[in-house]
Amino acid sequence: xxxxxxxxxxxxxxxxxxxxxxxxxxxxxxxxxxxxxxxxxxxxxxxxxxxxxxxxxxxxxxxxxxxxxxxxxxxxxxxxxxxxxxxxxxxxxxxxxxxxxxxxxxxxxxxxxxxxxxxxxxx
Amino acid sequence: xxxxxxxxxxxxxxxxxxxxxxxxxxxxxxxxxxxxxxxxxxxxxxxxxxxxxxxxxxxxxxxxxxxxxxxxxxxxxxxxxxxxxxxxxxxxxxxxxxxxxxxxxxxxx
Numbered sequence: 001x002x003x004x005x006x007x008x009x010x011x012x013x014x015x016x017x018x019x020x021x022x023x024x025x026x027x028x029x030x031x032x033x034x035x036x037x038x039x040x041x042x043x044x045x046x047x048x049x050x051x052x053x054x055x056x057x058x059x060x061x062x063x064x065x066x067x068x069x070x071x072x073x074x075x076x077x078x079x080x081x082x083x084x085x086x087x088x089x090x091x092x093x094x095x096x097x098x099x100x101x102x103x104x105x106x107x108x109x110x111x112x113x114x115x116x117x118x119x120x121x122x123x
Numbered sequence: 124x125x126x127x128x129x130x131x132x133x134x135x136x137x138x139x140x141x142x143x144x145x146x147x148x149x150x151x152x153x154x155x156x157x158x159x160x161x162x163x164x165x166x167x168x169x170x171x172x173x174x175x176x177x178x179x180x181x182x183x184x185x186x187x188x189x190x191x192x193x194x195x196x197x198x199x200x201x202x203x204x205x206x207x208x209x210x211x212x213x214x215x216x217x218x219x220x221x222x223x224x225x226x227x228x229x230x231x232x
Contacts, residue, residue, distance in 0.1 A: 044211065044223055044224070044225050044226050045160075045168065045211055045213070045223040045226075046223070047219075047220050047221045047222070047223070050219060059219040059220075060219075061219075061220050062220075095167055095168075100173070107156075107173075107215060108215035108218045108219065108221045109156075109158040109170070109173055109213060109215045109221065110158075110160070110168070110170060110213075111170055111173075111179070112170075113167035113168055113169070114167065115166075115167055116167055
């Protein structure tokens, strides 16, 4: 079955960097677009970024554009989120999520989710 | 960017009752590209409905979605104890960015 396992979260000071990983299994990773979605404590869901199945296209929320970079290594079945210049408002649980579309433009809804990893930005 | 507004914020009902959750969009959602998710405390969201009315794999038929344009509804025909949770709508007809509503909490009365 589809499994997505995030890692790399923790406590980081404002202005510093952190890289999240999402290990995928149970499906052909290289055939699916992948997303990062975050949820601040006690708040709703916010889409962060998407990367196409082959890595050819990437899109970001305005709130993270220029600071975060989504990438993937299809040989390792792993999705990444490089987060630079972190701010207090980036504090959230970060989920990786699989798109339902196969080897095509992402549908941009979220068929499968990981358990999330908590990022806390605080001095 | 399409803004989604969910109502009510909280719905207090008893097991066995019918739940009707609303999601309104600031502009028409093309091709009814709207999804619903359920989230329980401490857990990741779970996809319930996509394309406004299609149930995701393994979702019980007491969950149904309807609507088009700017008005969408999630109905739970008879609430089971495990259905008490927060529900989010999300549009993907005009994306990126895909956007979420702020959520409706269904609580036990």
